[in-house]
Amino acid sequence: MLHSFVSFIIVMTFAAMTTFAPEPAADDHKATLSGVVVEAATDAPVADATVILRGSDKSVETGSDGTFDFGKVRTGEHQIRVLAEGYPEHSETVQISPGDNEITIELETVR
Secondary structure (H helix, E strand, O other), rough: OOHHHHHHHHHHHHHHHOOOOOOOOOOEEEEEEEEEEOOOOOOOEEEOEEEEOOOOOOEOOOOOEEEEEEEEEEEEEEEEEEEOOOOOOOEEEEEEEEEEEEEEEEEEOOO
């Protein structure tokens, strides 16, 4: 009898947990965005470039290897703007999907 009662409680607890599970946290609907900025002609990394995620308050600097990491961002379409000494300003649109997103941004040299 006690065994049946304990089994009943376990089943009911599990049912309640799955039926009334909370909505996913806002972070569950986000993605990560990272990448590298390179010179288009040589694929050389572009260090100290400023990468701006337009429509947000996020901007990052590239490291000596040209890499950057915004961390978590919302999914959807974003405008990326890149400013780097010796290169014209660069803008492009990227589509961010749930999960990890890695992009390569190629900068053209000034002629």
